[in-house]
Amino acid sequence: MEDTRTSPEGVQTPAQTEAADYLRSLLNKNLRVTTTDSRMFWGAFKCTDPESNLVLQHTYEYRHPSMQKQAEGSAAAAAASGATATPGSSVAQTFKMDMTSRYLGLVVVPGEHIVKIELEEFASQMKRGPQYRSPTEL
């Protein structure tokens, strides 16, 4: 690939057009965006720019329980299973905790704080039709 930037005349290269098409195809789809502080934001993709700053609508924030809460949860799970625990089982390691969530609405996630972007799709829809492939995968 030679030059992926807009040429001085403002003409877009095919690679640029395709990249923009790809981003457009994601619009209004639900993304899960993980930030550097390991929170996750779930919302509908509305807008982005060259720095990958993301605007998400109807966003929920998800946060892993704090270490303290995890320890408490683990202890509680161990205690609960203690009565019926069979020797050798390791319940304490496999207990489940819900991520705490809250509704935030419209948010901007700056590109610099993003560590992961995931696209949510229905399994049923993924099977149908050819999947889009980005220029880098071609």
Added chain:
Amino acid sequence: MTMAEDEGTTMSNEFLGLSINNPNLFYTDEPPPPPPMVSSEGIIATDITRKFAAAAATLAPGELVKDGHFTLFESVGALEIMDPKMDSGCLAPGESLDEEYDVARHLLPSEVLGIIDQLLSLEMAWHLGYPLSQTLLTNVYIEAILMPAPATIDEADFIRNRNDGAPRDPMFAVLRAYCLGLLKSCWYVCERIKFEHYYEEEDFVTNTYHRSLLDNIDRDLIRDELMAARSILHNIRRTISEEMAQALGFRLELRTAFLRAIELSELRSNPESLSLPWSQMKAVWEPINKSHHLGSPVPKAFSTKIQRKLASTMPPRPIVHLSFEETYEHFRKLFIDGIDVLKVLNYSDSQSLLNFVLTFQAQKPQPLVYIRTLLQTFLFKDMIILGHLSIRYVIDDDLAIVVLPCSRLLDPSNDDIEVPYDPRYAMAHQMELFRQRAAQSYLDIFRAFCQNRCRVRRTLYHAIQDWETVQMDAMAIDRLLQVQLEEKPIFYQPSLFVSEEVAPEPAYSLPLSSWALLYKLRLMEWIVQLGFELETYQPDELAGMYWYLGHLAKTRGQLVERIKAFTMHRRANHRLPLTPAMEAQYERSLAYLRVTMLDAVATWEFSRVLSCMYTVLLRLKLIVPPPRPYSTDALRYEIRMKPFLSITLPELPTIEAFTQGTTQPECSTASLIECASNAIGGARKSFDVLGKLSEQDAFAVDTHERWLRGTKNCFKSIIAASIAISNLSDGTKGGVEGGEGLQVVVPKPDKGYHEWWIVPKITQKR
């Protein structure tokens, strides 16, 4: 006849447009979309991090990929994640989301008192318009009670999973009971306010951030907890000191009484019995204030961190700090207003009711929004006025007072006539049409005055348009009814404020349209007067606005004179001798016309005084208009008079008439001063007579004290004005060029004696 039905809804629409139906960017309390299932069989998440970043990187600088329906304007409201100022979830390095405060830690009695007093301040801050997120929901005990939402009274505790049967620590029991009582009363307050008309961004934030304020827990159970906590205090009074036990006990008593007051207010019955809990609160409030020093504050029990757990699009905001002195004052006023507002339930007559609402709302500071919504509930709930009167009853009472004493039109037995060609059948039918047309507009006046002062003025703009059409429809009905009543025209000659003799012309009484016009005129005067109160006009505009107010008051005076002439005529020409009851009705109506006339004349005269004074001050350049490079007198006149532009009666004066009336170029400065000094005598006399009226004659039953205070303040304003005039007269003895030795201050509305009368302070320069 044209019944402009769609017009009739104008003002109701204004109310519908209130923020209750208008979700706001920050405070929106509408339920968010359901949370997603993070792990679900049917949904597959693909990592597109690199693909996305690579694609985005190819965009040109400044280029955006965005959804067509999404505007950048919207994005202004978006929260920026990881920005500590915007993102309430953003943690400082090493910071934990969890509260470090342990709600199970032992509390001293003084600490419980300190926490309760802080909660009192925050509760008041909420009443004053701050959101719960910055007030009560910053308290760790409250958060622990509310989250996770308790399903039973036993779960409603900041210490969950207690061993059943083990008694609570006494101090925990007290604090918990207090918090339960507090939260439940907040729930009721919030529901009451949401049910009535208020302005979300200006008056009150009803958002509870998806915290349920114990709405599913029965009030009686909470009352039991409060009672139990009080008996615990009684038992331990020796250990924690009598004084401390009493101080905490008063605070619990306050909560019990508040819940009781709310419970009783639903009844809308006898004000004396309803006021008991309010009096109780007022009584315990003083000792609460005096025992405040016993508490020791626990600042750690309040944290803005809790905001991170609230469903909110708000960036984190600081805790609102209200001093205990301010808290004391506001609560004191709340309890006094709580007692006072109940008196509205004592209905005497429609005009006293209106005066009650007017004077109650004119208080400075205005009653809190909770009290204002309580007033609305008393007035309108279920379309039954004050809990026992039909709308028809109140309107007919008003018509009888203002224009139709002893009129056949208001005879309820007309309804029973079933013969269509009987005139009474037509009367009943037409009157019912009229009531249907006018009822909403009439009630909206009361509703409008229950809003905050700025909104009152704005709402009245719409109201006068509405009354314009009511008046036209009333005119059509008047014409039909005068046929049914076989009314003969009388030769009516107006005399009041008329400069040249007008030949008497045959005229009909037109009672319904006169009634509508009278209200419209009052509304128009109120708009101008509220303009003074709200500092809408610049000092150099006061001459003109007082001139216009005088013009309106004069028109009202002429109308009242006309109504009175027809009432007198009808009284003198009754077919049958008047019964004592009928005499009394006539007397009542004439008393009303008298007080209205006095008020109109006083307003007219005093407006004339002030208009002349301000004109002189402008001439002497003692008031200098600010530079207005992009404005002209004509443009300013248009904008000021915009609300009145579409009113046909009274027609808006032309700018020429306005300029002429304001500047009075034909009058010398000396004669203007003399004119003001003459007019002030008339105004003074009118206010003096008004001030001596009994509460019945003033139509201020149950609100006479407040009404009288307002009238007395007008009188004081007049005294201030006469002093100003004599100073002005002394200072200008040297001729037109005089006035250099004078100093003029135009005071703020709240610095004078009455907000509606801005009297300039004129003094000799030292």
